[in-house]
Amino acid sequence: MQTKEVPMREISQEELAACNGIDGAPAWVAYQGLVYDVSSSYHWRQGRHQITNRAGQLYERGLNAAPHGPDLLERFPIVGRLSG
Amino acid sequence: MARVAREMVEMTGINVDELLELLITNAAAELTTFYYYTILRANLIGLEGEGIKEIAEAARIEDRNHFEALVPRIYELGGKLPDDMNAFHDMSACPPARLPQDITDVKAILQVLVDAERCAVRGYAHICNLTAGKDHRTYALAQAILNEEIEHESWFSEFLGEGPSGHFMRRGETSPFVRPFMPSL
Numbered sequence A: 001m002q003t004k005e006v007p008m009r010e011i012s013q014e015e016l017a018a019c020n021g022i023d024g025a026p027a028w029v030a031y032q033g034l035v036y037d038v039s040s041s042y043h044w045r046q047g048r049h050q051i052t053n054r055a056g057q058l059y060e061r062g063l064n065a066a067p068h069g070p071d072l073l074e075r076f077p078i079v080g081r082l083s084g
Numbered sequence B: 001m002a003r004v005a006r007e008m009v010e011m012t013g014i015n016v017d018e019l020l021e022l023l024i025t026n027a028a029a030e031l032t033t034f035y036y037y038t039i040l041r042a043n044l045i046g047l048e049g050e051g052i053k054e055i056a057e058a059a060r061i062e063d064r065n066h067f068e069a070l071v072p073r074i075y076e077l078g079g080k081l082p083d084d085m086n087a088f089h090d091m092s093a094c095p096p097a098r099l100p101q102d103i104t105d106v107k108a109i110l111q112v113l114v115d116a117e118r119c120a121v122r123g124y125a126h127i128c129n130l131t132a133g134k135d136h137r138t139y140a141l142a143q144a145i146l147n148e149e150i151e152h153e154s155w156f157s158e159f160l161g162e163g164p165s166g167h168f169m170r171r172g173e174t175s176p177f178v179r180p181f182m183p184s185l
């Protein structure tokens, strides 16, 4: 359930890709058009999550068969909308 | 390393190096949890805490058993534990199960415990999904561990008022599911 107010800021693919969580960069992930900031999460240290998932990417087709739903992601702040 | 055993897994299309990383980071979660649960258990005292101490101890010992049971499979598949224990701690698949700010808040301690178990349940469910019908030995091991993690989750969530766990706590021996993977027990 998306109940948070979504900032209107548009985020480009390039900006998303730069926020890969590596060496101090913020860790952002895009899911269903929205960009979330997971920088504060233990689970996304260095932009890496459960070996195979990376920050700075768009998860268009769901969460890669994750053993959880999007609710875990929706607890994190939304940075804006992915443009394009 | 068991060369042909690894080859059998590779032939199913599983990326064995990624699988090994999952097994190692989950082994790290088990050993670190064993450590952090020692502190949580020590602080489960008083009228409220004492009633939970016993299951926290069972969960603690079983997590150590999970570590022990994972290690042989890691080496069989050609992996190894890191030389540096600090590095091993820091790669844990789940965050440290630290004491809450208020160490007398038994409910907060229970929340730490249930969160740790839920992370483990998800982690082993994922390993089962990856290996089902392919890597039979890792699957059987991860499934045995998953059985125990689900019990741990249900024990603690019962105390948090989320409804009955549906079973009793351990009587006698620990690790009824993982025991076959630990010939030393």
Ligand code: HEM
Binding pocket: A029, A030, A031, A038, A040, A041, A042, A043, A049, A050, A052, A053, A059, A062, A063, A064, A065, A066, A067, A068, A072, A073, A074, A076, B115, B118, B119, B120, B122, B123, B126
């Ligand atoms: C191979 C796929 C994946 C696996 C195995 C996986 C596994 C996990 C596990 C075990 C947890 C911990 C849950 C808990 O503590 O109960 C978690 C948390 C989380 N996952 Fe995933 N996940 C996967 C894919 C994804 C993807 C694609 C995203 C987002 C695009 C994502 C976002 C999150 C978030 C935001 C959390 C919560 C982190 C926190 O609370 O600090 N996961 N995941």
Ligand SMILES: [Fe+2]
Binding pocket: B030, B062, B063, B066, B120, B145, B149
């Ligand atoms: Fe465990």
Ligand SMILES: [Fe+2]
Binding pocket: B059, B063, B117, B120, B148, B149, B152
């Ligand atoms: Fe556990």
